[in-house]
Amino acid sequence: MLTGEVRTRVEDIEKQFSVSEEFLKKAVTFFIECADKGLKVKNDPEALLMIPTFVTSIPTGKEKGVLLAIDLGGTNFRVVSVALNGDHTFDLVQAKNPIPVDLMKGTSDELFRWMAEKIHDFVKENHSNAVESGNRLKMGFTFSFPIDQTSLDSGTLTRWSKHFNIPDCIGKDVVKLLQYHLDALKVPVVVSALANDTVGTLLARSYTGADKEGKTKIGCIFGTGTNGAYEEDLDNITKLPQSIRNELKAKGVRKMVINTEWGSFDNKLRVLPNTKWDEQVDKLSPNPGFHLFEKRVSGMFMGEILRQILLDLYREGLILQQYRTEDKLPHRLRTAWDLDTEAMSLFEIDDSTDLKASELKLEQMLRLPTTVEERVVIQRLTRAIAHRSSSLAAVPISAILLKSHALDGHNVNVDVGADGSVVEFYPGFRTMMRDAIAQTQLGPKGERRLHVNIAKDGSSVGAALCALSSEF
Template structure:
């Protein structure tokens, strides 16, 4: 089966070794987290209670499209402004005299990282394209923007979103061995035994384990089931020939793949009549949440599909038969995403199997991200593919995919606590 071969090959991707002190779950104190993802970014104030519980305040913001492709200082000035807004809501009980605020920074893009509080951007993914940022230290840029506003914050830790999700998952459940993000983008991180790492990284950690950030979104192989729609989407993207698996799996691209298929059917089979609706040719006009809504439509006349076609493409008077075609396309695209996601998770499980099946312990994969959380059909396909096709019965009984909401941001806060300058 091709999906099994893809799973075997996935560990030929880029891997980054990270010496991260993961939480012990007894951390205490008030810490901040910045979680910069694809669609939104969140600023969080996390009160760690010391017993796997937290008191959480979160504010979510959208990065304006012009800032995503603007200048580096514009991006971080905007982010620093929002951090200030959250800090201004502090209560007296959250302020410790003589102690700087500490912040964990979750940055969902590939960086070259040699220290816990430093990392230079390798390249952008998703729809970011701030050109003067490549090669710059993201912690220094954030610190500079905060200092311009005289905000007393120390950026203690820089994490990829999957490393944050791994830390957040481990904070709640010590059986977590890997973390996956399925949202606007996709990636995974896992815990590897130090002796299995051939890449030089300095003295081995006392724990005997290191965090591996796989950057699996950048995986590419002739074995991937790329279609003409995938090739066209890649050619039109600002990061051509990069993030190929991500472009097949993640929420940034699923709506666009469906749109391209509908456009071809409109051209070749007059799916929506003899005149092609102009908006059907507009790139990324169909969002993945539109696909989720149409795929989930259970009404007899598929009224949700009808409404979406009208509002997004200005297409009306579509027959029930053709609306069913639209739902089927959504199902095909989501099924491929779920099955490829399962293959990628299986690659990590195969890598860890000798360590994770001992003593009959549960194998927990922490999952965060809006796609996994909201797209129930895709979620179901992913889990069904893992349990029924890819893992054997022994592992299937122990394997748990657990959704940890906001894990990447919470993980940044607890890692900041673990690496606190005051400990």
């Protein structure tokens, strides 16, 4: 349907977002190198962070108890009560609170006081007996940002990601910050475990999956951000002091869950693809130069990449030429982050006549009238961006399974627990990711023995499972 210069330009952009089999294999090899290095040393700019979590056991599905969990993620703060039934099932009550934008850039005291107030309200409503008796409830804290974790219930923030930027919080123990404000409000809760959302996903899927499709080897997030966790041999985590490893071994511990922080894979761009639009989005982000893998994969950034390309095509005189000057373009198209991945989901699968569904969405979301040709351009660009995202998502999953020899042996199947809006709701994301996995060193045979399953409420249930294993 596209003709002339527009068609040529769109095809050029599609090529820039294409991902080859050669690239995938090279990226998997480099990921393994970065992971191995990250297990040995701290503060190497080319290594993955590979954060030891001090989670040393994986659930069996027989655990019981009632616990609290909280999840500070990308846009919402969730407070959850989890009742583990001991039969791979759980009951959950939750309250979801949108995080005020001003708190994402304020002070640590403002953010953590607000969180404590929400926990107080939740406990008062759902656990009044604990309030009256003074019996303290265990709570797991899912904190989805890079931390330097020194025990199961302590960790200092190393840097923010997503839309957060609270400088005075860097270097502080986030558990102590929250506990201080809980105690100030006399909330009968003790923060007994700190977990990244991806660690929670691994534990939650292990609890509910019950090895139906193989043991759960990876927990991963593909939503506002992206990250993954897996279980590593203690002997390989040599950056942990020998004294700590010896102490754990004396207790019979042989493995520990590692939070890879793979969103920051290849911040030096040694193998990752890089376009001018990636660079523009990076400059707009709160943490330029960091989390460059995440900025090519996760839901927070896909829509902004599309918006940047559309602006360039307008400036090149190829689309939206009814607007003679850029300041006449609809305000929302000129506003960073106003084109979201949810809209891209619709563009991706729109098969209506003349893409009428996309036309309505663009008018509703961006106040942007479009021609049929412009909507075809938007759909093709959407598909190129999403295909690159899902293909890159295959890299860390393939690398970890290869590194951990998870698929070694005959008739071995493995499970990957996944959470996040992109992997759960973006049309075809899991299928495209699996297609890319088949092109890595795992090959089609390895891909067929891999099962990617959604771990619903993974981060919250997983945080509760972390809290269950803690000493009160």
